[in-house]
Amino acid sequence: MSTLETNSIGKYSGNNVSIDDALNLKSYTTAQRDALTASAGDIIYNSQTGTIDYYNGSSWFATSDNTFQFSGSYLVIAGGGGGGGYQGGGGGGGAGGYRNSYASETSGGGGSTETSITFPKNTALTVSIGSGGAGGTSYTDDATNGNSSTFYSIVSSGGGGGGGGYSNGLNGASGGGAGGHPFTGYSGGSGLTNQGYDGGNSTASNPHDYAAGGGGAGAVGGNSLGAGGAGLSSSITGFAVTRAGGGGGGLYPAGAGGGGGSGGGGAGGSNGSARTGGNGTVNTGSAGGGGGGTGGSGVVILRYATADVVSYSQTGLTISSSTDGSDTVLEITAGTGSITFS
DSSP, rough: OOOOOSSOEEETTTEEEEEEEEOOOOOOHHHHHHTSSOOTTTTEEETTTTTTEEOOSSOOESSSSSSSEEEEEEEEEEOOOOOOOOSOOOOOOOOOOOEEOOOTTOTTOOOOOOOOOOSSSSSOEEEOOOOOOOOSSTTOOOOOOOOOETTTTTEEOOOOOOOTTTSSOOSSSSOOOOOOTTTTOOOOOOOOTTOOOOOOOOOOOSEEEOOOOOOOOOOOOTTTTTTOOEEEETTSHHHHHHHEEOOOOOOEESSSOOOOOTTTOOOBBBBBSOOOOOOOOOOTTEEEEEEEEOOOOOOOOEEGGGGGGOOOEEEEEEEEEEEEEEEEEEEEEEEEEEEEEE
16 A cells, blocks of 8 residues: 655644645546555545445445445346247236335335445446347247346346247246147246246146236236236335236137236237237236237336436437426436446
C-alpha cells in the first residue's frame, strides 16, 4: 500500500494533526481492491461504490455512506414454456420463473418475498428478457422450454415445455403438463423452488387423450384435461396485474381442451374446431396451451424512489417508464443489453 504524503502539515493541536491540504486516498474498483495484497489497517477509496474501505486482516469493510448506490424492488419473470403436441393431446406449458421483491408479495412456487436489491450506480447492469418456448409441431412432439430472464444478479428460469402425446412434461421453473396418450399415464414436469409449481399428471383413459395442464407461478397444473396452474398478482407497477399462468392441457380427438391459467396462460387445443392450443400472453411469462401453443415472453420490472436516481441510460433494451407516487417504475419488455443508473 502507498504511504501518506501531504504538501503541508500545519501544526499540532493537542493530540491532533492539522493537514492544510485535502487527504486523497488511493482509488480502486472493488475488483482491484480485492486483488491487493493488503495488511490489517489498510484504507482505500472504492471508486465503484463510493465508500472508504478498510482491511481488518481478513476482509474488506466499508466505513462510510455509499453515495453510488440505491435500493429498489424487482419483478423478474422468464419466458413461458410452449404447449406440447399438435391438434390436441399435448400437455400445457409451464409458466416462466417468477421472482419478486416488492412489498410483501410472494415469489413463485410458494416462495416468500425476496430481499430488495441494492443497485450500484455508474455500473452497467446486465438485463435479458426471455422469449417464450415454441409449441410442438406434431402430435408426438414435446414443446420447447421458455428462456431465462436476467437482471443484474437475479435470474429467473424458463418454464417447462408441455409433453407430446406420448411424453412426460418437461422440467422448468414451472413444470410442463403431461401428454395424454390413451391407455398410458404420464407425469408432469417439476417446478423450481421459489419460482413456480409442478405440471399436472395424466392418467390412462379410453378412448380420449386427456393431457394435463402446465404449472403456474401460483399453483400446480391440473391433471388429465386440466387447466393451467394459476399465476400470481403483483402491484409493483401501481396496479394489480396477474402474470405467469400455466397452459391448459390438450384433448384428442374433439371437444374443449383445458383452460389456460389466470395470468395469460393459453387454453388447450383439440382436434375439433380449436385445432391448436392458445398462445401465452406476451410479457407475462405465461405458457402455451397443449396442442402447440407458444409461450409468452418474460418481463423485468424495477421500482425505486425517484429522488434516488438522476437519470439512466440503456443499450439493447425496450423500456417504458412511469411514476407511482414518489417512485419510478421501469418495465423492460424486450432485448438483451444493459442499464446504467446515475
